[in-house]
Amino acid sequence: MTDENFDVQGFARDIHVLLVLATLRNGPKHGYQIALDVETDSNGLFQFRHGTLYPILHRLEAEGFIDGSWSKEGGGRRKKVYALTAGGRAHLEGRRAHVGEVVSRLLHLISGPGEAPA
Amino acid sequence: MTDENFDVQGFARDIHVLLVLATLRNGPKHGYQIALDVETDSNGLFQFRHGTLYPILHRLEAEGFIDGSWSKEGGGRRKKVYALTAGGRAHLEGRRAHVGEVVSRLLHLISGPGEAPA
């Protein structure tokens, strides 16, 4: 299984994608809220720069993994609220499993003779 | 600990660096052999392109993490053999621990309510 070859660049990109999709599992959110939640939930370890997040959201929407719609409550500040689609949920599960296995094999490879990988 | 902020690009680079340093833990090797061993040890999951490996080796040598010396056995094919330095070993342990923790926290964040992260 997972004979799929490892792609370093795709892996780094996957991290951000997974954080977005996983956050949306708790319900629809707009971009700014996603950034705040990811930072809070990770105790500041992971954080999104705006110049990173918004292009990712646009791409995920174009790929059909999230579904965006502008909310207009009282004509106030415009927010684009994103909801996880069925395809997005499937992508999340698939990628999460893949990342988990790659990481497991990586940690096993670089762990010393005495140290257990996990 | 590890209040250090997460850097996506540095993380991708760390993966290659860790693979190199971990392979050298078994003894000195030249670049081409490192590439072969990493690919073999990971059952083809991880592999180094030559255009990726050699610049990394040069940088690691400049940083003092590995020590390179040209071997001239019988005036044959030139090989630059790299050995892990004490600093390199320390760097390996430190980065490995860091990557392990980041990955652990990442998997925890993106794991569903039902699934245990590891």
Add this chain to the structure above:
DNA sequence: TAGAGATATATAGAGCGCCGATATAAAGAC
């Protein structure tokens, strides 16, 4: 012995994605 393929190192250029900077705009604080 001549050619092909594997061994071995090196670098330059292309491509891709993150990051900082900048722009726009409205709501709330004081």
Add this chain to the structure above:
DNA sequence: GTCTTTATATCGGCGCTCTATATATCTCTA
């Protein structure tokens, strides 16, 4: 009325990987 926060968006620079190319030696085979 101005400053900060909220909220989205895009562009240019930068860094790192990857493809392609260059050089050189060794080994195997016809």
